[in-house]
Amino acid sequence: MPGILLRDAGDGIRILSIDNAAKKNALDNALCGELAEKVSSLAADKDARVVIVTGEGGAFCAGADLPDVFGTMGDDINDIRDHLGDVVYQSFLGLRELKMPVISAVEGPAVGAGLNMALAADVVIASPSADFAATFSRIGLHQGGGCTPLLVETLGRQRAMKLLLEGGRLTGQQAYDLGLVAALADDPMDAALELAKTTADLDPRLARNIKTAVKLASESGFDAALQFETWAQAYTATQPGIQKMIAKLSKKK
Template identity: 40%
Template sequence: MSLVLLESDGPVRTITLNAPERRNALDWPLLDELRAAIGSVADDTEARALVVRGEGKAFCAGANLENLFGDRTRPVPELREHLMKVYGSFLGLRDLTIATVAAVQGPAVGAGLNIALACDVIVAGPRAGFGPTFSQIGLHPGGGCTWMLTQRIGAANTAAALYAGDIIGGEEALRLGIAQELVEDPGARARELATGYAERNPALMADIKQSVAIASQTDLATSLDFEATAQAKSLSSPEFEAFAARFAKS
């Protein structure tokens, strides 16, 4: 049985973590399949949007500690190199140029939270739980959690969440900005959003994604520089030409 499923529906791709009997906990076989699935999406010129979901009641319960970390008594530099390989298995989601939507119907804990945070948009269900639980088990956050949370909810809220290590429910996640929507069926809504995103001009969507990344990490001048170039390119897009023609007749 495949631990990660990759499905196509027109221009929309769906990656499903498929180990529901263990709440989609991450081990090396699953992460290897996840890395391969992300790579397939990256190489797929027909893909326009991606949904990431978990099969069963959980999105992802985090790491299978014994399988994933191995001998924890190894020297810190060796463990650091090992951990960077773990992170690389899912952070490729951030490098995709298409829109990505996480459908979080249940717990997303530890590294599972990181997989959701690596997506552009998060849709939560009423039983969703976002768990930056690292401090409660004596572990420093990893996998980009600190950075990705800070990008979404700011430094003070991130510090509070990481210090406490509590599970953040769907309503609180929506209030903080971890999730962008809270709905009864996050899988259906994520597919609906992805389908809408896929209908947009792919070059425009890629530039918007890059523009958001630039804006979140640099100053106004750098952001304006990219926006001016990207907007100039889009002035001749077929979609804008059609809009301009309609506007001229109104």
Template identity: 40%
Template sequence: MSYVLLESDGPLRTITLNDPERLNALDWPLLDELRQAVATVAADEEARALLVTGAGRAFCSGANVGNLFGDRTRPVDELRDHLMKVYASFLPIRDLTIPTIAAVHGPAVGAGLNIALACDVIVAGPKAGFGPTFTQIGLHPGGGCTWMLTQRIGSANTAAALYAGDVIGADHALRLGIAQELVDDAPTRARELALSWCERNPTLMAHVKESVRVASTSDLVASLEVEAQFQAESLSSPEFERFAARFSKS
């Protein structure tokens, strides 16, 4: 059985967490397959967008505690190194140069929430639940959760969410900005969006993604430098040439 499915639809790649009986809980077999699937997408020159979703009624229920952490009595330094290996299984999604989108139709809890947050855009379904539940089980957030949530919803909202540790429903997640859309059929809508992105100039889309990254971590001066460089390059793109030609004929 494959715990992670990687499928191609033209230039669109879809990664599906595929252990529905256990609500796609994360253990080493699944994470190893996920790491390889993301690496395959990264090396795929034909890929133009990535959709991430989960099989069954959940997106991902988080860590399989009995399997994932191993011997919890080890020294803290060893446990920290172990955790960094766990994070490295899914955070490479953030490093992809193509647009990424998560279709969250059910629970996305703990590390499962992190996988969704690692994507550029999240589309939620009515039964979606976003669970930064770490403190409720006596665990500090990990896997980039504090950083990625803060990037989306700000420090005060992140603090409130992490202090409470509650599952955030789809409506509230949309209002906060965790999810960018709330629709009846999240996988279908996410696929529509991803396919529309595939139609754009891939260099342009990669540059836009990089510009957003710089804007989220730098000041206006740095953003302007990046934007000016990339916009200057795009002035000679075939798509803009066709657009500009309409004005020269008028």
């Protein structure tokens, strides 16, 4: 039976996975609801230090299950908009709101909503043969779910525009070459776990503050990020580990 899996991998690492192999992990309304619940539980999980998002059976997520998602909403534009924003989009965009770092491990298709979900993570690790696809325009559908800002953020305005107009797709290698993906790995899950273990070893507050600083730099500009990181660096400078290191270095002078 399709579902959203949430596993504790130890050391504060959580693995969130779509299990709908028969449809290459496409998201229907029920799975969107379950995904939103799991993301909410992660937000409340005080022991979670890092989250890995992936899909079962060699696919990340083939997008929305269109007959289920769009075929049940009627024809009132306001009702459709509300359902898309409150149920469908929020299910995966909630990942961006998590305070801890989020890593997506992408193998196989990441199409439409699946592309958005992959890019909602802080770091994307993919196999060279992964399939990142923004094929909305090919079926006459405007992109949604944050696809526009996510692509502009990662590819830049012109490349995002070209991909959306073409309804195009990128292999993992192409996505890496264009900056959509942070790293390539034959086994993205293993690589994601390695990064997750490194992240989990950090003071959780340090990891959260690194994420906040990067987000501010991306969304609010240099001055906002500088102001935050000045405070965050001052905070870490008062911590015992740094204090001991400074004392040790001072004795060597």
